[in-house]
Amino acid sequence: MNKTAHIISHSHWDREWYLPFEKHRYYFIKLMNEMIDQFKKEGNAFQAFHLDGQTVLLEDYFVVHPENREIVKQLINEKKLHIGPWYVLQDAFLTSSEANVRNLQIGLNDSKAYGHVSKIGYFPDTFGIYGQAPQLLKQAGIDTAAFGRGVKPTGFNNTVSDSPDYESPYSEMIWKSPDGSTVLGILFANWYSNGNEIPVDEAEAKKFWDQKLRDTEKYASTNQLLFMNGCDHQPLQKTIPQAIETASVLYPEYTFKHSSFDEYREALKDALPEKLQVIEGELRNQRTDGWSTLVNTASSRIYLKQWNNRCQTLLEKIAEPLASMALLAGGTYPREYLRFMWKSLMKNHPHDSICGCSVDEVHREMVTRFETVSQMGEVFVQEHAAELAEKIDTSGAPEGGIPLVVLNTTGWNKDEVVTKTIDLEKVYFSQMHFEQIPVYLQDQEVQAYKLVDQAGKPIEFDLENPVVEFGYDLPDDKFRQPFFAKRAKLSFFAENITAFGYKTFYLVPEEHPAGQIHGHSADNGWEMENEYVYLLFHEDGTYDLTNKASGKTFHRLGIYEDTGDVGNEYMFKEANGIKPITTKGVPAEFRFMEKTLLRTELEFTHTLTIPVSADDRLAIERNRLIWHKERAAGRACETTAITLRTVVTLEKGMKGPAFKLTIDNQAADHRLRVLFPTGLKTKTHQADSIFEIVTRPNTPEREWENPSFCHHQQRFSSLADDEIGLTVATDGLQEYEILPANGTIALTVLRSVAELGDWGYFPTPEAQCRGIQTAEWQVLMHEKDVITSNAFVDAYQYKVPLQVIQTSAHKGTLPGDHRFVKWESEGLAWSSMKVAEECDDVMIRWFNPAPTSQSLEASAQQDFATYKSTILEQHTKDTGDQYEVAGYEIITLGFQPKR
Numbered sequence: 001m002n003k004t005a006h007i008i009s010h011s012h013w014d015r016e017w018y019l020p021f022e023k024h025r026y027y028f029i030k031l032m033n034e035m036i037d038q039f040k041k042e043g044n045a046f047q048a049f050h051l052d053g054q055t056v057l058l059e060d061y062f063v064v065h066p067e068n069r070e071i072v073k074q075l076i077n078e079k080k081l082h083i084g085p086w087y088v089l090q091d092a093f094l095t096s097s098e099a100n101v102r103n104l105q106i107g108l109n110d111s112k113a114y115g116h117v118s119k120i121g122y123f124p125d126t127f128g129i130y131g132q133a134p135q136l137l138k139q140a141g142i143d144t145a146a147f148g149r150g151v152k153p154t155g156f157n158n159t160v161s162d163s164p165d166y167e168s169p170y171s172e173m174i175w176k177s178p179d180g181s182t183v184l185g186i187l188f189a190n191w192y193s194n195g196n197e198i199p200v201d202e203a204e205a206k207k208f209w210d211q212k213l214r215d216t217e218k219y220a221s222t223n224q225l226l227f228m229n230g231c232d233h234q235p236l237q238k239t240i241p242q243a244i245e246t247a248s249v250l251y252p253e254y255t256f257k258h259s260s261f262d263e264y265r266e267a268l269k270d271a272l273p274e275k276l277q278v279i280e281g282e283l284r285n286q287r288t289d290g291w292s293t294l295v296n297t298a299s300s301r302i303y304l305k306q307w308n309n310r311c312q313t314l315l316e317k318i319a320e321p322l323a324s325m326a327l328l329a330g331g332t333y334p335r336e337y338l339r340f341m342w343k344s345l346m347k348n349h350p351h352d353s354i355c356g357c358s359v360d361e362v363h364r365e366m367v368t369r370f371e372t373v374s375q376m377g378e379v380f381v382q383e384h385a386a387e388l389a390e391k392i393d394t395s396g397a398p399e400g401g402i403p404l405v406v407l408n409t410t411g412w413n414k415d416e417v418v419t420k421t422i423d424l425e426k427v428y429f430s431q432m433h434f435e436q437i438p439v440y441l442q443d444q445e446v447q448a449y450k451l452v453d454q455a456g457k458p459i460e461f462d463l464e465n466p467v468v469e470f471g472y473d474l475p476d477d478k479f480r481q482p483f484f485a486k487r488a489k490l491s492f493f494a495e496n497i498t499a500f501g502y503k504t505f506y507l508v509p510e511e512h513p514a515g516q517i518h519g520h521s522a523d524n525g526w527e528m529e530n531e532y533v534y535l536l537f538h539e540d541g542t543y544d545l546t547n548k549a550s551g552k553t554f555h556r557l558g559i560y561e562d563t564g565d566v567g568n569e570y571m572f573k574e575a576n577g578i579k580p581i582t583t584k585g586v587p588a589e590f591r592f593m594e595k596t597l598l599r600t601e602l603e604f605t606h607t608l609t610i611p612v613s614a615d616d617r618l619a620i621e622r623n624r625l626i627w628h629k630e631r632a633a634g635r636a637c638e639t640t641a642i643t644l645r646t647v648v649t650l651e652k653g654m655k656g657p658a659f660k661l662t663i664d665n666q667a668a669d670h671r672l673r674v675l676f677p678t679g680l681k682t683k684t685h686q687a688d689s690i691f692e693i694v695t696r697p698n699t700p701e702r703e704w705e706n707p708s709f710c711h712h713q714q715r716f717s718s719l720a721d722d723e724i725g726l727t728v729a730t731d732g733l734q735e736y737e738i739l740p741a742n743g744t745i746a747l748t749v750l751r752s753v754a755e756l757g758d759w760g761y762f763p764t765p766e767a768q769c770r771g772i773q774t775a776e777w778q779v780l781m782h783e784k785d786v787i788t789s790n791a792f793v794d795a796y797q798y799k800v801p802l803q804v805i806q807t808s809a810h811k812g813t814l815p816g817d818h819r820f821v822k823w824e825s826e827g828l829a830w831s832s833m834k835v836a837e838e839c840d841d842v843m844i845r846w847f848n849p850a851p852t853s854q855s856l857e858a859s860a861q862q863d864f865a866t867y868k869s870t871i872l873e874q875h876t877k878d879t880g881d882q883y884e885v886a887g888y889e890i891i892t893l894g895f896q897p898k899r
Helices: 021-042 056-062 066-077 097-114 133-139 202-219 240-250 261-271 302-328 335-346 360-390 437-443 617-623 791-797
Strands: 003-009 121-123 144-147 172-176 182-187 224-229 254-258 278-280 402-408 414-428 449-453 461-463 467-473 481-497 501-509 527-529 533-537 543-547 553-557 559-564 589-595 599-611 639-651 658-665 670-677 684-689 692-697 710-712 716-720 724-730 735-739 744-752 771-783 803-806 822-824 829-835 842-847 854-859 864-869 875-879 882-885 890-897
Touching: 003 240, 003 261, 021 056, 021 066, 056 066, 066 097, 097 133, 097 302, 097 335, 097 829, 097 842, 121 133, 133 144, 133 172, 133 182, 133 890, 182 261, 202 224, 202 240, 224 261, 240 254, 302 335, 302 360, 302 744, 302 771, 302 829, 302 842, 335 360, 360 402, 360 803, 402 414, 402 481, 414 437, 414 803, 437 467, 437 481, 481 501, 527 639, 533 639, 543 771, 553 670, 559 599, 658 744, 670 735, 670 771, 684 710, 684 791, 716 735, 716 744, 716 791, 724 744, 724 791, 744 771, 771 791, 791 829, 854 864, 854 890, 882 890
Parallel strands: 003 224, 003 254, 121 144, 144 182, 172 278
Antiparallel strands: 172 182, 402 501, 402 803, 414 481, 449 501, 461 481, 467 481, 527 533, 533 543, 543 553, 559 670, 589 599, 599 639, 639 658, 658 771, 670 744, 684 692, 684 716, 710 735, 716 724, 724 771, 735 744, 822 854, 829 842, 842 890, 854 882, 864 875, 864 890
């Protein structure tokens, strides 16, 4: 059978990695200019170039060469330059579900603007891929995925090793999502550089092709052979036409073709055997020795993951839903600005960026980008919340009352203690000389207040003593308006704030306050409790957590564990010699920071003595490029003290306590974890992943040799037996491990290393994360598992606050309490609410975390029709208010104004 060798020219382009962005861009501009010249010179001889599946590279190029936009568009439309489908080549596990969707939506949208789109799910160097990728790709009209990692060992400098037990005997396989969706999977079994630098000289070409043809045929299931002509930041091989001529003379039984993924995919489909191996779910190198999975990028520079989680939450759980509700209230949807914010954030999402595995300059620039996105998101939310509040009729406010709108931008009802700084009185500079205002406000008698809801029902609250502070307004119709205000921090329990809705409250002056909270809860030692849980703290800071409904208790949770780390930004390697140092039995200093009927805050502090760094052997091993697996360095004899300050918060309505750890990190080369020994005996556990609460084994496959068996997570990990479970929700802490001996969830809160790793020695001293670092999590106790108990709802709600808007008493078109969209389902997980990219339909997405189907009933206002959509916001034939959502299905509904 005649065989075809498809040679695809490409260059895998990490925007930033071992060089910072602008240095890499310099070389990328050079590559693009040479490619354009090559197409001009060679005519049809140089056939095609694959631009790495990410459209952001074109933006990077056109900033410098806008004059070449039309020639690039021409090359794309002539199917010489192949682009799409992504905006960036993101890390799949460390970016949120919705970030993965936005990446595809924006990438495809931008690709269409340029011309032809290469519809292949391109994951060349992604550090493992989530199990729901086939379902997302199929909904986007993509039926083929290409990937380099996840099913076969990949090691130092991208070397690929054989494994007799790896999941598929072929480089072609069927990849199946939990819901049953499948795509054709193409594994770069010999990496995405197996056709790199093809010789023109006959003798060199003979040696090259003898080896390369043999290596590729070993894994090919068809007569269509794939050769990737390029690698990381690879310059253009201009001699490809001549190299193909040489190969064709040497091997007349083969057809050598300068190809594209479009051509290769179609030829491959026609030649596939009837039966291929089916690979199900996540691609995480489960059937390898475990030393090169790159999973510990989840804990490299944790501050980046925390920044990213907060920015993603701000955009997808607050800004987009808020703007959607504003549209339903008669406003406009600023999709261009939202898209701009997403693009700005996604520039931090490539795998070598968000993974924290680049040089220090890269990650410094990333923090600036995160700060920029945060600034954009905060002002966006502030302005749109104020505009929405202006449309709410608050004219019935009691005399002198201050209207407060509590807005829920999530898909679930919320009960939450909210805290808002209120302007009780303010005086503008236009009303009084600014030097007199502070004294005037300070001399005003402190007013008593009551808090009531829309129906006039009194609400318990806590109002701190007011202070006088400077502020300003930025009106739409005149110059800025500075003022001084008498301000006070107001806290109250906002109960049953409906999903996609709001309630209005009024802070009302009166002579004798009716609902203000006075006094403190009882002081019974180092204990905390609310209506759901009771905590008893021990001398070393560990605690017993009791569920008051079931009466069951988890004991001695919250041990801190410090271990030496002689690995790198990619992989953890425990130092030899010293066993982990823990806080078990180390006395902590306790004090209550606050203790009221709304909120209790307890602080305890440890001083932990640990080695100051690794021993001297590590420096030698780094300089000699000793692979992390082979390192034998231990920990230094010299010690230092690190301070661990933990603040525990338990508020009314909280299903479990929240923790904030502040670490004064004065040590290097170590990892700090918090341990939750549940005592549960299970073989599996569950963790939040991309549109999936995935079940994973507690112990690895037989091929696994690495003593560490860490995993990625999005928002939480969970252990449960048939009766009881423990879930730990986090704020940007994305690495955990299950220690089976005592059913322990081990959550990484800090990892300190000093080198990039991989193909050379790149020192990264800032990856030691010295100085003040923080980590936050919440501990949730529940019956049965996290899905059956619906505890996932509380885990997803962690760190997604209600929005509180102070407004004026005014007429409006909206009632004081309102819900924009109603939906009912017992078991679905809400994911997003936004407005479509190309019309004003409101799009809401959920996924089914369970294997059994769930019913969904959803409706918007009376003048809206409901239909089922894909993730690309394309209509399906299904319409109506009721749907059956299959097991593990991702469902998007559109709400369209009736014509």
